[in-house]
Amino acid sequence: xxxxxxxxxxxxxxxxxxxxxNDDSPIALILHPDxxxxxxxxxxxxxxxYKIFENNGFSTIRFNFRGVGK
Numbered sequence: 001x002x003x004x005x006x007x008x009x010x011x012x013x014x015x016x017x018x019x020x021x022n023d024d025s026p027i028a029l030i031l032h033p034d035x036x037x038x039x040x041x042x043x044x045x046x047x048x049x050y051k052i053f054e055n056n057g058f059s060t061i062r063f064n065f066r067g068v069g070k
């Protein structure tokens with residue numbers, strides 16, 4: 001898994017990218033629940049979805065919306 005900070009016009013967005021060994025693997029973009037209610041890329045449901053996709057051969061990317069995390 002790779003931790004990345006993606007630069008944008010309003011600042012940086014914290015992301016985690018996991019690349020499957022198969023270069024033809026599909027990719028899953030996993031979004032977190034409402035940040036005003038405590039949602040982040042590390043909540044239980046997001047982490048569980050990441051593991052399910054990873055175990056089924058997907059590359060995954062999850063990130064924190066602006067104002068959450070780093």
